Amino acid sequence: MNVASRPIEIAYPVALSTEEIRALIPHSGSMFFLQQATIWSADHFEGVACWQADNPILQGHFPGCPIVPGAIILEAAAQLAGACLLAGDPITRNIGSGHVGMLGAVRKCSFKRPVLPGDLLRIALKSRRMAEKAVLVYGTADVNGTDAAALEFMVVHAPESSLQEVIDPQALAQLMRPA
Secondary structure: OOHHHOOOOOOOOEEEEHHHHHHHOOOOHHHOOEEEEEEEEOOEEEEEEOOOOOOHHHOOOOOOOOOOOHHHHHHHHHHHHHHHHHHHOHHHHOOOOOEEEEEEEEEEEEEOOOOOOOOOEEEEEEEEEEEOOEEEEEEEEEEOOEEEEEEEEEEEEEEHHHHOOOOOHHHHHHHOOOO
16 A cells, blocks of 8 residues: 555544634635634534625625625635645545645525625535545535525546646646645
8 A cells, every 4th residue: 555545544523723724725815714614524514704894805795785795605615615625534635736626616506694794604514525536515604593505516626737728837836835
């Protein structure tokens, strides 16, 4: 058995701080949404996201009445899935360098209540592996126990070679930086 195929021992639950999440995914600045995450098992994650009123993403959505866009709620869930798969899923951890987790498909999403600046959005996700580098993720998001969203999407781990024709080489090098 070579090193890459050895099972990775992970002691669940795994709690990830903001700094630990930042080290796992390439997002930064106003596009980084997570405050914390908990990995309950290789296929079960929870996390918290929050947006402040001065976040540039909220400016103009809507003027005088900021609401977190549904696409941003979906992105927060994708960030949670990406970080938790990298930290807590043995198969994803064995994919190795030269890949980046990306939102590959959106299957179904529904938004049931507005998420406002300052709301703590609790995201609960489960996953099902569809292929070595593709995972179906589904779950819910709530604010104080009130449903805010139901989400179903795919996370794929794209190899650097598949991105070379569409992303500037310097930008791609930054994206592929080791965690």
